[in-house]
Amino acid sequence: MQTDLIHAVSAIGRIKYDPAMSRIAKNATHFKYNLSLALQLIDGILSLAVNVAVMMRTDELLSIFLNFASLHFLQEIDICGYELIEKGFFGRTMEIWCEIVRQIELPRRQSDKWLHKITTSLFFGTALVLLITYGVIVYSIYGPSKSACVFHTCYVDDYVDDAVWD
Amino acid sequence: MTLVEEEGRLALDFSLKLEQGKSLDLEKGIHDDNDDIFDVMDNSNNYKEEEDDGGGEFESSRINKSTMKSTIRQSFFYLSPKSCVVTQNQQEKETFPLKNSVYSLIIITPIFSLAFLVSMYWILLKYLLFAMLLPNTNEEGTFKVPHNRPLLIAKFLLIPVSFTYRTPILYCIVSFLFPSSVFTLLSKKALIHMYLSIILNIG
Numbered sequence: 001m002q003t004d005l006i007h008a009v010s011a012i013g014r015i016k017y018d019p020a021m022s023r024i025a026k027n028a029t030h031f032k033y034n035l036s037l038a039l040q041l042i043d044g045i046l047s048l049a050v051n052v053a054v055m056m057r058t059d060e061l062l063s064i065f066l067n068f069a070s071l072h073f074l075q076e077i078d079i080c081g082y083e084l085i086e087k088g089f090f091g092r093t094m095e096i097w098c099e100i101v102r103q104i105e106l107p108r109r110q111s112d113k114w115l116h117k118i119t120t121s122l123f124f125g126t127a128l129v130l131l132i133t134y135g136v137i138v139y140s141i142y143g144p145s146k147s148a149c150v151f152h153t154c155y156v157d158d159y160v161d162d163a164v165w166d
Numbered sequence: 167m168t169l170v171e172e173e174g175r176l177a178l179d180f181s182l183k184l185e186q187g188k189s190l191d192l193e194k195g196i197h198d199d200n201d202d203i204f205d206v207m208d209n210s211n212n213y214k215e216e217e218d219d220g221g222g223e224f225e226s227s228r229i230n231k232s233t234m235k236s237t238i239r240q241s242f243f244y245l246s247p248k249s250c251v252v253t254q255n256q257q258e259k260e261t262f263p264l265k266n267s268v269y270s271l272i273i274i275t276p277i278f279s280l281a282f283l284v285s286m287y288w289i290l291l292k293y294l295l296f297a298m299l300l301p302n303t304n305e306e307g308t309f310k311v312p313h314n315r316p317l318l319i320a321k322f323l324l325i326p327v328s329f330t331y332r333t334p335i336l337y338c339i340v341s342f343l344f345p346s347s348v349f350t351l352l353s354k355k356a357l358i359h360m361y362l363s364i365i366l367n368i369g
Contacts, residue, residue, distance in 0.1 A: 049300065050296050078269075081268055105261035106263075
């Protein structure tokens with residue numbers, strides 16, 4: 001689902017910009033390569049944030065799965081856009097640009113060893129952050145003290161005495 | 167040639183170089199393991215042979231079984247994980263294709279061109295939709311969570327779903343492509359394990 005996030009992190013960790021790219025596409029500068037990665041990373045993080053937030057606020061089991069499916073559609077909007085371009089709906093010139101994209105290959109990153117670790121650490125780091133968030137939420141509900149609620153508005157259900165909150 | 171074999175061959179072609187010693191050990195290990203299975207089957211065949219005294223018919227079935235054995239051996243070899251050592255030279259040659267997406271288009275197109283603008287349109291559209299959606303998730307408090315244990319468990323289980331849910335489905339599809347000889351020759355116990363694995367993956 002998080003293809004953009006996964007691809008961006010993987011590309012940062014494994015692939016490096018190659019100036020030889022400009023032989024095929026003159027405008028493929030290093031700045032634009034980095035811009036593309038940054039945009040993709042932001043997109044992925046936004047997508048993940050929305051996904052988790054929607055999942056956490058949903059209070060019906062079936063709705064969680066339905067929301068997952070709906071968000072999947074939203075996350076693939078740019079892929080739909082690219083397919084339209086690729087199939088020539090935006091003109092022949094743009095179709096040729098897509099053909100050029102297919103021809104370009106980038107080399108593996110060799111020297112920066114710490115960047116290799118980013119791929120692994122960001123993957124497990126993201127999963128860890130999400131699990132910690134989940135843990136904090138569960139603690140705020142089932143924790144020993146009701147004041148443990150860390151968020152600005154807490155849900156109060158029928159079983160909790162309202163007087164405790166007053 | 168079955169799809170599994172073809173896939174294995176492609177994987178072998180793609181993998182840069184097997185470390186000679188380690189791979190040989192590994193293969194030996196696999197063959198040893200397989201031989202155990204085949205030894206058991208051979209014993210059972212011998213037992214049958216003693217009972218039946220089949221003669222000529224048995225000879226032909228034996229040849230067929232030996233061909234099947236070699237097919238299974240090949241399948242196990244292609245499916246088995248292989249240790250490989252990639253040399254520096256090979257790493258330098260290794261390349262990754264640019265992803266087919268609007269993000270790649272903005273790399274190669276000039277800034278003042280229709281292609282760049284259209285690509286940016288799709289990216290910004292996505293950003294806008296997420297930006298519109300995010301405040302709605304915060305309408306009644308950041309994380310409004312009721313006292314509902316199954317719901318909390320479902321949420322916990324769904325956290326890593328987005329990273330991992332594709333692989334099991336792929337495994338199930340591949341398992342249906344196993345040669346039929348696998349199912350006929352494997353022992354009952356191994357078959358149960360295999361079916362259980364497939365069912366669990368479908369689940």
